[in-house]
Amino acid sequence: MAGEKHFGTALFGFNKQDVNSYIEDLVKRYENKIKEYEAEIDRLTKENEELREKYEKIAAEEERIYQEKERIAEVLIQAQEKAQLMIDEARKKAIEEKNKIQEITEKEKEKLVDMKEQIRALKTVITNTLKKYEEQLDSIASGAFDVNLLDDDRALDEVASSTESEEQITVRE
Structure with a gap:
């Protein structure tokens, strides 16, 4: 059989020296x-410790x-929230500013309409006055002068003075 040891034989069994040397050889090998x-085991233990340290690191x-x-991530979220607040605030301010500008524009348009109306009225009065002066000149030239035309001049002066005072009020605003 393979791996079997053959001992020499002695008078009462195996040769003791062969058996002892075999046992000593086995003990040394083991x-x-x-x-x-x-x-x-020591090497693996050290390697295991090194790996454990690496793992922990x-x-x-x-x-x-x-x-x-x-x-x-938290800082980014906060930054986004702040940015959104800033954008919302800027939009709100822009809308407020737009509304203010629209109000001012509307007031200026109203003033412009009033001024145009005053100009039309003044134009009508001036046209009428010029016609009356023309009539007066014609009547003076023909010799018949009408006193009622002088009353119309006073009315013209009143319209002109009221127009001037309205313009001064408009300019002050």
Whole structure:
């Protein structure tokens, strides 16, 4: 059989020296194997410790990165919220400013309409007055002067003075 040891024979059994040397050889081989295994165990233990330390460092780094990402995300969210508030506030101010400008524009349009109306009235009065003066000149030239035409001149003066006072009020506003 393979792996079997053949001992020499002696008077009462196997040769003791062969058996003892075989046993000693077995013990040495097993001790060497045990030392090799212990060395391997020590090496693996050290490697395991190194890997555990690396793992702990990596886990700590991962945790730090995760916390930093969360902090950055929170800061970004806050920045977006602030930016949105600023945009909303700017829109609100723009709408308010637009409304103010529209109010001013509307007032100015009303003033312009009033001024145009005053100009039309003044134009009518001036046209009528010029016609009356023309009639007066014609009547003077023909010799018949009408006293009622002088009353119309007073009415013209009143319209002109009221128009001037309205223009002064408009300018002050």
